[in-house]
Amino acid sequence: MRSAYEAETVRAAERELMARLPEGTLMGRAAAGLAAAAAELLTRVYGARVVLLVGSGDNGGDALYAGARLARRGAGVTAVLLAPERAHPGGLTALRRAGGRVVRGPGGGAAEIARADLVLDGITGIGGRGGLRPEAAGLARAARESGAVLLAVDLPSGVDADTGEVPGEAFRADATVTFGTYKPGLLVDPGREHAGAVRLVEIGLDLPEAPAVQALQYADVRALLPAPSAESDKYRRGVVGVVAGSARYPGAAVLAVAGALHGGAGAVRYVGPAAEAVLARFPETLVSAGPPARAGRVQSWVVGPGIGENAEAVAEILAADVPVLVDADGLRHAEAAAVRARTAPTVLTPHAGEAAALLGTGRAEVESARLASVRALADRFGATALLKGSTTLVAGPAGGPVRVNPTGTPWLATAGSGDVLSGLAGSLLAAGLDGLDAASVGAYLHGLAGRFAADGAPAHAFQVAEALGAAWRDVRGE
Numbered sequence: 001m002r003s004a005y006e007a008e009t010v011r012a013a014e015r016e017l018m019a020r021l022p023e024g025t026l027m028g029r030a031a032a033g034l035a036a037a038a039a040e041l042l043t044r045v046y047g048a049r050v051v052l053l054v055g056s057g058d059n060g061g062d063a064l065y066a067g068a069r070l071a072r073r074g075a076g077v078t079a080v081l082l083a084p085e086r087a088h089p090g091g092l093t094a095l096r097r098a099g100g101r102v103v104r105g106p107g108g109g110a111a112e113i114a115r116a117d118l119v120l121d122g123i124t125g126i127g128g129r130g131g132l133r134p135e136a137a138g139l140a141r142a143a144r145e146s147g148a149v150l151l152a153v154d155l156p157s158g159v160d161a162d163t164g165e166v167p168g169e170a171f172r173a174d175a176t177v178t179f180g181t182y183k184p185g186l187l188v189d190p191g192r193e194h195a196g197a198v199r200l201v202e203i204g205l206d207l208p209e210a211p212a213v214q215a216l217q218y219a220d221v222r223a224l225l226p227a228p229s230a231e232s233d234k235y236r237r238g239v240v241g242v243v244a245g246s247a248r249y250p251g252a253a254v255l256a257v258a259g260a261l262h263g264g265a266g267a268v269r270y271v272g273p274a275a276e277a278v279l280a281r282f283p284e285t286l287v288s289a290g291p292p293a294r295a296g297r298v299q300s301w302v303v304g305p306g307i308g309e310n311a312e313a314v315a316e317i318l319a320a321d322v323p324v325l326v327d328a329d330g331l332r333h334a335e336a337a338a339v340r341a342r343t344a345p346t347v348l349t350p351h352a353g354e355a356a357a358l359l360g361t362g363r364a365e366v367e368s369a370r371l372a373s374v375r376a377l378a379d380r381f382g383a384t385a386l387l388k389g390s391t392t393l394v395a396g397p398a399g400g401p402v403r404v405n406p407t408g409t410p411w412l413a414t415a416g417s418g419d420v421l422s423g424l425a426g427s428l429l430a431a432g433l434d435g436l437d438a439a440s441v442g443a444y445l446h447g448l449a450g451r452f453a454a455d456g457a458p459a460h461a462f463q464v465a466e467a468l469g470a471a472w473r474d475v476r477g478e
């Protein structure tokens with residue numbers, strides 16, 4: 001599990017550790033890790049041209065000490081100070097002693113930035129508030145235009161550490177070296193896409209058990225995947241019921257069933273008007289045309305993709321005492337009170353537009369505050385909420401760490417791909433995973449399948465469903 005902690009938690013852990021260590025130890029550890037990463041990016045340190053963008057806090061201090069290390073190895077290092085009177089004094093002394101140059105920004109340093117091989121962003125770290133101020137934003141733009149490799153210190157300046165929100169301009173890095181722990185802003189978009197490749201440098205922090213945000217890794221997903229045992233029959237493996245599609249949108253039914261068949265359930269029951277299309281692709285599906293209650297026994301329901309205005313089906317399924325996943329059209333018909341009244345798990349899987357409608361806000365507001373939005377959804381509905389996007393987020397009904405999916409790919413933004421995810425996650429619910437695990441394992445496999453299906457070229461939703469088997473095998477290490 002990859003864990004991310006908020007700035008306040010990091011500061012508390014730092015205080016506790018600093019009280020036990022000689023002064024400067026933590027910053028020394030941070031700077032050593034940062035300089036090592038910079039050296040790797042440069043391949044040859046001797047003679048390289050390095051520019052440090054230095055703000056007024058300890059983030060600038062890290063950059064200065066790392067710059068001193070690089071200067072001692074023969075790099076030509078120039079520090080551009082955004083607030084010359086407040087730049088870290090110890091760091092400045094160390095850089096000057098190592099032969100580095102110091103210029104007053106934001107006016108100075110333009111020529112050095114234009115010729116740089118590597119620029120370190122030490123403008124702000126976890127103490128940054130709001131987007132970059134104009135003078136810092138100008139330097140960040142110059143750095144990007146220079147073609148130098150851009151390395152952010154702790155986190156890209158202008159990105160909110162706790163939320164990943166980017167309230168104004170922000171530094172766009174090729175890579176980020178972060179200290180002590182990941183920060184939510186490095187894992188959640190739009191912050192994540194500003195961070196580039198993230199490397200964690202341990203500095204010895206003792207952090208609490210529950211992080212703010214966590215990302216499943218291969219081993220976590222492997223441990224959660226349902227595995228059939230010798231005495232499994234279809235009911236023990238779980239039967240998932242799918243209410244999807246309409247005469248107008250039979251494809252949504254086919255795709256949701258495709259996802260469900262790849263999710264580990266023992267059987268899939270389909271209820272709705274697209275049975276013919278479903279059977280044509282998947283003869284193993286158990287189909288029925290009547291109301292869901294008469295479809296036979298299921299261990300979970302998936303309701304919503306392509307159902308149009310069929311509000312009764314949603315109400316009927318929300319009244320059932322098994323886990324339910326509501327997606328797409330179904331979300332419009334899901335009454336918050338009906339969802340809250342349920343005792344079995346409920347999972348809602350909106351994209352940003354659907355989430356905005358559920359929260360009574362705008363799509364742009366959801367996109368810019370994804371973490372707050374997914375928490376608000378889970379809270380309002382007393383359910384697990386999965387907010388789709390380039391970094392899909394999953395929040396459980398009881399608060400706790402939000403899961404961020406690390407396997408997403410822009411190729412998944414294709415029609416019908418969400419229908420596949422709904423069937424897949426619903427199937428994992430039927431197999432016995434709880435709401436948070438079913439949703440986050442589903443998102444993980446779905447993202448991986450999207451990558452396999454695309455393999456550098458556009459893929460359509462059915463190919464994503466077909467690649468789920470490969471994703472599953474990959475996670476199991478087979």
Ligand SMILES: NC(=O)C1=CN([C@@H]2O[C@H](COP(=O)(O)OP(=O)(O)OC[C@H]3O[C@@H](n4cnc5c(N)ncnc54)[C@H](O)[C@@H]3O)[C@@H](O)[C@H]2O)[C@@H](O)CC1
Nearest residue numbers: 014026027056057058059124125126127128129131133154
């Ligand atoms: N506390 C510690 O023990 C350690 C801290 N470390 C570094 O220290 C950083 C935190 O340092 P600080 O608390 O000094 O805070 P920062 O250095 O992140 O930033 C605070 C300074 O930036 C200014 N500022 C805030 N928002 C700004 C904006 N939008 N544009 C321009 N300037 C802005 C503030 O006026 C303040 O002077 C971490 O991110 C990390 O890089 C590391 O050295 C590891 C150890």
Ligand SMILES: [K+]
Nearest residue numbers: 121124153157
């Ligand atoms: K920074």
